[in-house]
Amino acid sequence: MSEENKDFGDKAEEAANEFKESVKETFDPKSPDSGKTVAIIAHITFIGWIVAIVMNSQNKTEFGSYYIRQTLGIWILMMVLSFIPIVGCFASLLGLVLIIISLVNAANGKMVPIVGVGTYFQDWFKSL
Numbered sequence: 001m002s003e004e005n006k007d008f009g010d011k012a013e014e015a016a017n018e019f020k021e022s023v024k025e026t027f028d029p030k031s032p033d034s035g036k037t038v039a040i041i042a043h044i045t046f047i048g049w050i051v052a053i054v055m056n057s058q059n060k061t062e063f064g065s066y067y068i069r070q071t072l073g074i075w076i077l078m079m080v081l082s083f084i085p086i087v088g089c090f091a092s093l094l095g096l097v098l099i100i101i102s103l104v105n106a107a108n109g110k111m112v113p114i115v116g117v118g119t120y121f122q123d124w125f126k127s128l
Contacts (some may be wrong), residue, residue: 035061039106043099044056049075066122067106070114073121074098 038061042052056064074095081091086096098114105112111118 016043034109035064035107036109037065038064039067040103043070043103043106047076063109063111066103066111069119069121069125070102071099072125073117074087077117 001049035056038052038056041055042064043049049068052064052068052071056068077098078091078095081094084087084091102112103113113122
């Protein structure tokens, strides 16, 4: 292997390590009380959200509460937008996409708010 390739490989590895350090892990995945299960269940239909509320009330975690608030906001947003005749169809599709994005973030252990409205959901539903 040439010296240039070694330098490139070292630089790439260094950049990857810097990126890993910059990503904020929001919970300890080894901990059974991390709230990840609650966060994932909250995304599975509205009944799943209710089950997640019950589970989180027994063992409250910041991570679980965060995604309970996010999914409640998405469900309410979908319901409100569905009453607008033409927008209703697109609201359902948008809601599905938002739920999937939120579910992926929850499964990866990252607290990422929904673009545009996620921070509002956290403020509006603080009591959950």
